[in-house]
Amino acid sequence: xxxxxxSLGCPKNTVDTxxxxxxxxxxxxxxxxxxxxxxxxxxxxxxxxxxxxADGAIGEMLSLNGPKVIAxxxxxxxxIANLRKKYPGVHAWxxxxxxxxIRRAVDIGGVYTSSKPCIYSSGEHTALLNxxxxxxxxxxxxxxxxxxxxxxxxxxxxxxxxxQDIVSExxxxxxxxxxEINLISQDLAYYGRDNYKKPVLPELLxxxxxxxxxxxxxxLLYLYPDAAVIDGVIGEMKKDERICRYLDIPFQHVSDKILxxxxxxxxxxxxxxxxxxxxxxxxxxxxxSSFITGYPGETAADFLALKKFIAAGxxxxxxxxxxxxxPGTHAFTLEKKVKEKTxxxxxxxxxxxxxxxxxxxxxREKGKMKKALVIGRRANGIYIARTQENAPDIDGYxxxxxxxxxxxxxxxDCKITKYSKFDLExxx
Numbered sequence: 001x002x003x004x005x006x007s008l009g010c011p012k013n014t015v016d017t018x019x020x021x022x023x024x025x026x027x028x029x030x031x032x033x034x035x036x037x038x039x040x041x042x043x044x045x046x047x048x049x050x051x052x053x054a055d056g057a058i059g060e061m062l063s064l065n066g067p068k069v070i071a072x073x074x075x076x077x078x079x080i081a082n083l084r085k086k087y088p089g090v091h092a093w094x095x096x097x098x099x100x101x102i103r104r105a106v107d108i109g110g111v112y113t114s115s116k117p118c119i120y121s122s123g124e125h126t127a128l129l130n131x132x133x134x135x136x137x138x139x140x141x142x143x144x145x146x147x148x149x150x151x152x153x154x155x156x157x158x159x160x161x162x163x164q165d166i167v168s169e170x171x172x173x174x175x176x177x178x179x180e181i182n183l184i185s186q187d188l189a190y191y192g193r194d195n196y197k198k199p200v201l202p203e204l205l206x207x208x209x210x211x212x213x214x215x216x217x218x219x220l221l222y223l224y225p226d227a228a229v230i231d232g233v234i235g236e237m238k239k240d241e242r243i244c245r246y247l248d249i250p251f252q253h254v255s256d257k258i259l260x261x262x263x264x265x266x267x268x269x270x271x272x273x274x275x276x277x278x279x280x281x282x283x284x285x286x287x288x289s290s291f292i293t294g295y296p297g298e299t300a301a302d303f304l305a306l307k308k309f310i311a312a313g314x315x316x317x318x319x320x321x322x323x324x325x326x327p328g329t330h331a332f333t334l335e336k337k338v339k340e341k342t343x344x345x346x347x348x349x350x351x352x353x354x355x356x357x358x359x360x361x362x363x364r365e366k367g368k369m370k371k372a373l374v375i376g377r378r379a380n381g382i383y384i385a386r387t388q389e390n391a392p393d394i395d396g397y398x399x400x401x402x403x404x405x406x407x408x409x410x411x412x413d414c415k416i417t418k419y420s421k422f423d424l425e426x427x428x
Contacts, residue, residue: 001106003027004036004067006057009044011135011184011221011393013073017042019120020072020094020102021127036067038091038106045075045154047324062089070094070105074154080113096155100124117141117156122169132375132409133180133392134173138166138204142186143193144224146252147263147330148292148323151186158186160195163204167211179373179409180217181208182392189226202232209240215411217373219244219391225251225266227274234281244388245282249274250290254309255302258295261334275314286389289315293350294323294343296334303346311353316361317395318354322347355421358396362419372398372414372426374406385414385426396422404428 003024007017020040021027033039039061043054054075061069069087072094076083080093092105095113099120105112119140128134142151143158170181185191192200201220208218220243223230230247237243253259256267278285291310293303310318322343325332372385375392383400390396400406400414406428418425 001027002030002035002037004030004033004039004061005129006039006041006061007129008042008054008057009046009050009074011182012137012186013042013044014129015120015125015135015137015184016073016096016099018127018129019099019124021129022124023100023102024106033061034064034066038070039067040070040072040102043071043073043075045073045078046150047326049324051075051079058083058087058090062087068092068109070102072096072099072102072105077113078150078154080111084111117159119159119161121161122165122172125169126172128173128178130392131177132373133182134178135182135184136166136169136173137161137184138188138191139185143190144187144265145263145330147261147334148295148326150326150328153328155186158190158194160191160193162195163200163207166204167207170208171211174212174214174216177409178216179411180219180386180392182219182221184221186222187224188220188222189224189229199226199229201229202236205233205236205240205243209236209242216242217244217388218242219246219388221248221391223247223249225249225264225270225274227270227277230274230278231281234278234285237282245284246286246288246388246391247278248288248290248391251315252290252292253295253298253302254306255298258298258302261297261331262292262295263330272314284389286317287315288317288319288391288395290319290321291350292321292323293346294338294340296323296325296331296338297336298323298338307350307353310350311357313357313360315357316389317358318350319394320347320350320354359419359421362421362424365416365424366419368416370398370414370416370426371411372400373411374400374408376408377406385412387414387424396424398424398426400426400428402428 044050068091070092077095092109093111097115098112101112139160141155141158370387374385385398412428414426
């Protein structure tokens with residue numbers, strides 16, 4: 001079976017795609033959909049832009065009149081009735097909780113969107129789209145009710161995996177040659193509150209590190225601003241250099257009024273307190289965050305406060321998103337909407353402010369020695385690598401020029417020689 005794969009959305013979707021491939025086993029991947037027997041499109045339905053992208057992918061694959069199309073993921077769960085009417089030619093539909101039915105979906109087609117909320121186990125994640133850097137999902141769903149977010153309605157309640165199952169998966173991945181493990185969840189800080197009755201992310205990190213002496217990186221992505229959990233995580237960072245000095249903590253805004261309306265459960269005092277304590281506790285910590293601008297009721301003063309916060313470098317890297325008015329959310333019902341044009345203009349301004357911070361931070365790296373993981377080759381003698389401060393898919397790179405052949409998936413000591421706004425240049 002020749003199989004084409006289009007995996008849209010966030011890294012959590014990437015893991016779901018890999019689990020589907022793990023179930024199928026007997027296939028050959030092709031990057032030419034016209035030569036594929038089947039094309040799996042794993043969709044994202046989080047925002048309108050994501051749904052538009054999925055719509056385009058489904059329509060394009062159906063227009064080939066060759067491969068059978070299997071649509072899966074969040075968008076399918078969110079809007080299966082309308083999608084079936086719009087695309088009657090789709091061979092099979094697969095919801096977010098129905099991944100285990102992928103074999104039947106391929107063989108006989110149909111609609112699979114009714115399974116109960118679930119989460120995969122280590123034995124179900126054996127196929128990888130990237131053999132150097134892998135994502136490991138430690139939970140599914142969400143325990144928060146942020147006003148702007150549709151995830152709980154799509155994915156369901158928060159469901160933590162067992163510690164030993166996660167440790168087993170990571171050991172298998174590391175033994176197979178993976179050099180970077182990225183722990184992902186809708187909220188890592190919430191991990192364990194359901195099946196362990198308390199947050200146990202620091203304990204999970206401790207068990208992972210104790211399970212093997214092999215050198216690899218562990219990176220944490222998407223931590224809700226929980227000061228106690230973050231403090232525990234930093235404590236484990238100090239004990240083991242394999243835990244990347246990198247934290248992704250989505251703050252979403254800095255205006256107490258906006259944060260309250262967003263139902264985030266924290267304000268600017270907690271945000272600055274977490275940042276202050278984290279930077280005091282560990283040298284070289286890289287902080288990344290996400291922010292939404294154009295949220296209903298965001299005034300010019302609220303926006304200015306957010307701009308000043310980002311420009312001041314409280315966080316090293318920032319993802320800036322223009323608010324998307326999503327039906328079914330509490331925010332959708334709010335008045336005092338910010339015009340889309342204004343939201344997009346503010347997004348650009350904040351992105352520029354963040355880029356200036358990145359450029360300044362990169363200028364301070366020149367001359368330093370860094371451990372870098374080579375992830376590929378751009379051209380003869382030119383390699384692409386990452387440091388602990390660079391998360392896959394969202395951050396920049398270190399471009400290494402070397403007359404000596406470098407191996408993908410190997411760590412090298414690298415001296416930073418040049419810098420630009422987002423990337424660094426170095427020499428082994």
